[in-house]
Amino acid sequence: MSTRSRRSQRSYAPSPASDSAPFSPSTPTTTTSEPRLRPPSPPPDASANILLFLVAFRLVNALTVRTFFQPDEFFQSLEPAWKIAFGESQGPWITWEWKHQLRSSLHPLIFAAVYSVADLVARTLGLSPASRADLLVAAPGVTEAVIAAVGDYYTWKLARYIYGDRSYESWATLALTVLSPWQWFCSTRTLSNCLETTITIVALNLWPWDWATETSRREPKTRNVNSDRIRLCLLLAAFACILRPTNILIWIYIGGVALHRSTWEEKQTLAREALLSGSAILTVSLIVDRFFYGFWTFPPLRFLYFNIAQSLAVFYGKNDFHYYISQGYPLLLTTALPFTLFGLYRILKNRHAERSVLVQLATVSLAMPGVLSLVAHKEVRFIYPLLPALHILSASPLVKFFLPAVATTRREYLPRRLIFIFLILVNVVIAVYTTVFHASGVISVLSYLRQQHDLHGTAAKRDGTDLTYGGITAGFLMPCHSTPWRSHLVEPTIHAWALSCEPPVDFSETEKAVYRDEADQFYDNPTQFLRDNMVGGLRHIPRRPSYSAPPNAARLPTQHNTPHEWPDYLIFFAQLEPTMKKLLPGAAYAECWRTFNTAWHDDWRRHGDVIVWCLDGAEQQAWRAEKHRREIEERDRQFDHIVQAFRKDAAKPSEKTWFSWGSSPSSSWNWPWQRRKRTTLFGVELPQVLDWNWPWKKKRGFLAGLGF
Structure with missing residues (x-):
């Protein structure tokens, strides 16, 4: 065996004192024909x-x-x-x-x-x-x-x-x-x-x-x-x-x-x-x-x-x-x-x-x-x-x-x-x-609902089973399981429901072939679904949020009650927004929050921002004011960019055309034979040959620091 190959095998052999191997191998684990350096052994x-x-x-x-x-x-x-x-x-x-x-x-x-x-x-x-x-x-x-x-x-x-x-x-x-x-x-x-x-x-x-x-x-x-x-x-x-x-x-x-x-x-x-x-x-x-x-x-x-x-x-x-x-x-x-x-x-x-x-x-x-x-x-x-x-x-x-x-x-x-x-x-x-x-809006919307609950809801008593159900209500018109649930809603007094997608358990093959879950039924025909599965259908929609009305009987916070009640907050993707505007033209619902979700999605039902509609007129007005403020800030930001661009252009020296030829007093162009003001160093006049100003000549080095 050559010295080269022996040295190569030694460099790849694992350390016999390795503390990382549960059972030390009896042979080298890797070999190569080319020697190379190895990193130093790690400290203990x-x-x-x-x-x-x-x-x-x-x-x-x-x-x-x-x-x-x-x-x-x-x-x-x-x-x-x-x-x-x-x-x-x-x-x-x-x-x-x-x-x-x-x-x-x-x-x-x-x-x-x-x-x-x-x-x-x-x-x-x-x-x-x-x-x-x-x-x-x-x-x-x-x-x-x-x-x-x-x-x-x-x-x-x-x-x-x-x-x-x-x-x-x-x-x-x-x-x-x-x-x-x-x-x-x-x-x-x-x-x-x-x-x-x-x-x-x-x-x-x-x-x-x-x-x-x-x-x-x-x-x-x-x-x-x-x-x-x-x-x-x-x-x-x-x-x-x-x-x-x-x-x-x-x-x-x-x-x-x-x-x-x-x-x-x-x-x-x-x-x-x-x-x-x-x-x-x-x-x-x-x-x-x-x-x-x-x-x-x-x-x-x-x-x-x-x-x-x-x-x-x-x-x-x-x-x-x-x-x-x-x-x-x-x-x-x-x-x-x-x-x-x-x-x-x-x-x-x-x-x-x-x-x-x-x-x-x-x-x-x-x-x-x-x-x-x-x-x-x-x-x-x-x-x-x-x-x-x-x-x-x-x-x-x-x-x-x-x-x-x-x-x-x-x-x-x-x-x-x-x-x-x-x-x-x-x-x-x-x-x-x-x-x-990517897909961040479906998480942040739950933080928004918790904030609204802190403003309008009633916290539950956690020292026993006696709970006070005076919180907000929310409904998710989204494909099933589009958002987390109680792990992010946290408070049990946030009464929420969402479209479900239970599979066809114990169905026959014929029934499975035509089975449509609740989310499928909604997206197949939103108008018919809301008429059949919402309390009051599309005719009797509340005009104000539940938390502003006198408290009624306690309601358990469950998402499986059907027909669904019209909630204080309706949450859906922007893809559904034109449909909702068409279905609820005269309703009290209006946009009160919106956030980016994703730039693209493989499910067409999840395209666009996450939008929240609410019944609270004060929240709607606050959101419109917030949107207006953001629009003004964005417009001002764009205007500032334009002004800064003009200032930069104005600060740049104007470019000379072929007919300028240095005739302007402020021109920086000088022919080689054009003499400038004599340059002195410590009161001593320098030779004129050093004072030639070639167009392509740049000031650099020690002489530039001295002024010529």
Whole structure:
């Protein structure tokens, strides 16, 4: 073996004292024919510093998210959590999945505890209702930020295990997950997929990867068995499968490879721990669901029955078979997609024994989308747990392409440096737009309603079950689940209703084919829907808001009462505005608030701003005055721009034409033979030759500072 190749192998071998590897591999994980420098070993406290940085980073991430992504972010986690923490009388919207026991209550139970703690803090500090509402709205996101940071941290640790502590690839993996637009957009949301992703990557760090290597098969006596780590790994894996039954696809493959390549003793250990861990999580899940639902049930089985046997998932959308390839991977990876594809190709083409971890990650990253493609309903978040593995697979091609451009200043790598900067800027722009601007109006409108409740409503008593229902009323003429609900409305005295979209449960195939939910019925014929489903139809519309009238009998804050009452506030998208003006020409409703929602949307019913109409004449007048003030400010701003432009043009020296020729006394043009005033230096006249004023000659340097 040459000196060059020996030096290359040493540079890629992981440190034997690595604290990031749960089971140290017996062979180098990466080899190359080209020697290169490695970054210095991280200090002992680097892991703690990285974790603290990621927690702080994700906290900022969570507190800057102002947009709407998926209804499940609220209706499959926060609404049932609100019910657990505060009771059903507080007005949570419990969707049909919970009524038919399709979801495990373990996930909402986490946020129920968060709500209870946040409410206790608000009581202890004596916060105002508005401050308490802000705390309850922010608390779940802050919790999810810590969970997301743990996921980022263990993604970096798994990369260190695979590539070695002294590897650029591990740091590239960390950079990929920190700069990922999808991670910034989605990781701090309260979706079960986000918790599933973190649990999966933590479990993969604890997995005994050396049991599945060819080298370990030849040398079984050199390995140590850590039952505690395996047990914790399988507990987390079982929890992930209870949260999202599709997660079992990952562990079927990973576990199958380990069982195939491990020794008999290891097979026994793995089977025993899997049985114990699975039974423990299953028992806990059954007990918790028994208390939540009030009877014994098994949600994963119900989930499979409704979504596969009855095909109810198709009711929420049907996608092409290539969805995960043509849309799923591009949305998850954005600018990292080319490096991921190259990494997958290179790893699966060269299936070396020492790369068995990468081979398994690459295989499961293709197998899971392949299986899920057989289901008609597809969403990119269903393959979200694969993103940490995909970042790890992308790290090596990324380093190979950009490291020479970043580590050196050679001009030949200038295009790569420009590409590197461009990709970072693209990621930042996408992340900012999707988390601050896109679909932001449906979140901010609920803050507006809370403000109006503080002005006009009556706060509920929180020291018992005796509630005062004297708040405002609101109706959402939008596609179902377009906004969050009680998790953002907070106060139970905000009486609200919205169009629903219950699926055709237990319907025949013929009935399913013609079934139209409430939202569909409204958009099919808004006029007929309002006549049939509003109290008084289109003839008897109230002239003033409910909070200005004498209090009537207590009304429960529910969104399911039909026919719907005409509310104090009507909320809809700008797409519906011409229709509403046509249907309610002489009504007391008028615009009292409007906000930007998004520049584009794939659902035509959600186009345009979010608009609020109200019955309060004072609010309408205040809003008209506010709009007029904004118009005047905008007009003044444009006028100031025009004035500034004229001033800049006037300050510029006028351009001379061919017929000026310096005849003007103020002309700055001088022919070379035209003499100027003699120039002196400390009273001594300088030679005339230095005083020639060529048209192209510029004053610069020391002589310019002396005045010539």
